[in-house]
Amino acid sequence: MAKGNDENFFKNVYEVVKLIPAGRVTSYGAIASYLGSKGSARMVGWALIASHAKSNIPAYRVVNRTGMLTGKQHFESPDAMQASLEREGVRVENDKVVDFEKLFWNPAKELL
DNA sequence: ACAGTGACTAATA
DNA sequence: GTATTAGCCACTG
Numbered sequence: 001m002a003k004g005n006d007e008n009f010f011k012n013v014y015e016v017v018k019l020i021p022a023g024r025v026t027s028y029g030a031i032a033s034y035l036g037s038k039g040s041a042r043m044v045g046w047a048l049i050a051s052h053a054k055s056n057i058p059a060y061r062v063v064n065r066t067g068m069l070t071g072k073q074h075f076e077s078p079d080a081m082q083a084s085l086e087r088e089g090v091r092v093e094n095d096k097v098v099d100f101e102k103l104f105w106n107p108a109k110e111l112l
Numbered sequence: 113a114c115a116g117t118g119a120c121t122a123a124t125a
Numbered sequence: 126g127t128a129t130t131a132g133c134c135a136c137t138g
Contacts, residue, residue, distance in 0.1 A: 027120085027121095028119070028120055028121085029120065029121060032120085037133095037134080039120090039121080039122095039132075039133055039134090040120085040133055040134055040135090041119090041120035041121060042118065042119085042120050042121090042133065042134065042135080043120095043133085043134055043135065044119080045118075045119035045120065046118075046119080046134085046135060046136075047119095048119060049118095049119065052119095059119080062119075063119085064119075064120060064121085065120070065121060065122095069119090070119050070120085071119030072119085073119080074119060
């Protein structure tokens, strides 16, 4: 670890993910774009791993561009992510968010 | 310092 | 329409 030099980027991810309304989801690319690291969606995913390990971040509200729960494997249980989403009203089918486009929450627009 | 890996995305075949 | 390649940036060995 770099002693938290990149906290700026990570912290931004934490803030945005925390601000995601219940029952809504967003994509890594959207967060990356909002942070200015457009094209580096992988960093958002990496940040979420750190965030999940460091703070209580609802990382389950963040999925990939197709709405698939790619990161569920990193949770305590692979089913925790889907369960949490369904608990908030998000329908998940075959590890994929239903009506993802409707539930999609764009920080660059909603949070503007 | 180099190479491999990864919670991604878009383009190409 | 599915599969593969390439670009992306940070972390680990």
